[in-house]
Amino acid sequence: MLEYVGNVHLHSTFSDGTLTIAEIARIGARNGMDFLIITDHQTLAGLEQEQEGYYDKTLVLIGMEVNQRKHHYLGLNINTVVADNDCYPQQVIDAVNDQQGIGVIAHPIEKGSKFYYDGLTFPWIDWSVQGFQGIEIWNHLSRWRDEITGILPGLLLMLRPSLSLHNGPYREVLNILDRYQTQGHPVFAYGGSDAHGIRFKLPLLNKEIGSGEEVFRSINMHILPEQPVQGDLTHDRDLVYQTLARGKSWVGCDYYLDSRGFRFAAQSPRGRWGIGSTLPYHDDLALQVKTPRPARVRLVRNGKLWTSSQGRKHRFHVNRPGVYRIEALHRRGWKWQPWIFSNPIWIS
Template sequence: MYTYRGNIHVHSKLSDGTRSVEDIAQIAKKAGLDFVCITDHNCFAFEKTGYYDGLLLIMGSELNKKKHHYLALGISNEIKTNCDNPQVVINEVKAQEGIGIIAHPCEKGSNVMFNGASFPWTNWDVYGYDGIEVWNFCSQWKDQTKNKREALKNLIFSPYKPITGPCKESMAIFDKVSQNRKVFAIAGTDIHSPQIGPWEILSYKQLFNALNNYVLTDKRLPKDALEAETVILDSLRKGQSYFAFEVKHLAKGFNFWISDNKDTFGIGSDLCFKKNLKAVIRLPRNLIAEIYLKKDGKTIYKAKESKAEVKVNERGIYRVEVWEGSSPWIFSNNIYVN
């Protein structure tokens, strides 16, 4: 498998971000990313998809306005907003064979920022979406802000302090939906980087070095940008990915699979239950942290180690969380044992 590190849910000058697509690509390249997914609000600049100095820039769109924000990747035509009936938007993305991700579903907002504005997802009768953004950097930063003094202090001295891990409500929804069908989870930065004078607030550089997604592919990315986009999106659709908060440590080199002593089944896989299954977890560079193996959303194993091997005695949906004390680090997508 090949591993590619990227940032999903990014805004540019094409909507309400502060940097051009070209500037964003340059900053992402310096941050060591392999790809970036730009999802400007109801913007359809697909022609800008391409390689920029070796970095793959994928142009998508964040659909809808007042609520039910939906990230669309891999589409090729404009899609009209429909905030009151998001199923129509989901269906249109599906008709274009794109990938659709429910954005910041449990966003609450803060009375001291943006007049308390929030953009939650409230209609859970919908179907056909591919993924859920269970962790949104800017939404969490906003939700955790209690007053203007605290916001200013954090921006100047500790910009990552409000970031405490995936949204618990969103993760619970992800685990529940996973019981019925395959769905993948992502972490999004939702970068806008507003400027106050010469200062960028929560800059592209800061967030590209903070919260990223790792996509696992079966082959190297092709040199053709559209073919490379297809490889990345197909792997996302299959749930072959994990995401990480990388302020302390990069997450490249993390491994999680289930083995029957003959074959191995990686993140995103389906396999039939049989005897002698075991879950294998390896942390990058043999770093020691708290490893949690989750089955159907509940912890079944916990250890402070650099690696773990755990017997899989039951059918279920398995994923891994890695924490350093109270600090979040790595979160895998599911392996399905049927």
């Protein structure tokens, strides 16, 4: 089965990032990324300047991030700039839909840090909205900043940004996503790095930290398309976006352990259905999970932990309809590291 790995939600010098798209692409290629999606604030300048395309073996796609003070929204697979509307986010969602784009609610819950503009956050408040396609359940930068609760944690987080990965996504965000999925909405989980290429120079340590490399090994999107990429921008752009739009994907925290090779499918004598599928409930139906390394696997049904299992191969008998998704954790010393958050399989 084909699998490609991408880093989504990146900022370049076209907005408030410090690296050009070519520089970001080089870092992505060095870290084995198959695709990158740049989402600069309030602009599609990279797209207009024809900077989409292959850089070495890495496909760079360009979307944008809409809104400023709240309701940040990623518009992917669009060609025209979507205007901000901080107060009426439904209009932003509709504008992305008018272009047949993919819209993702970015970092909906932020707790803020008193060391960053006195606790300034960019949350999503209006949950009366409809018609969006994704929710960013895990945003690397947002979560990193939220963890800066004091001088010492701040210093440790600058030296080791990966510390912010240890607690995984906010449970509140997963609950929101579960609610939409349980109601039958095709809304999918996204993970974003939100990398801006910020560098901190610590004079006493004489070392540059927080460089771009780390973010490309942290929170990635893994997609399972039905056809291979062809090295052609138009074809491969469609392939990546279509696969994302159909939820044939998972969010992987690949920093400590690459989640490449994870699989989740429903199986019965009547067929096999992958992540993102909808199928009718019938007899002899089982959910199969494979993890590239031994893991603690939780099967979530309708937003609630249904059962769990440990190992590399897992099989769960299905005795009722529901929305099923997987959360997997791997060992990190004596702790369990949140690792894989799959999109669901709907059994109706």
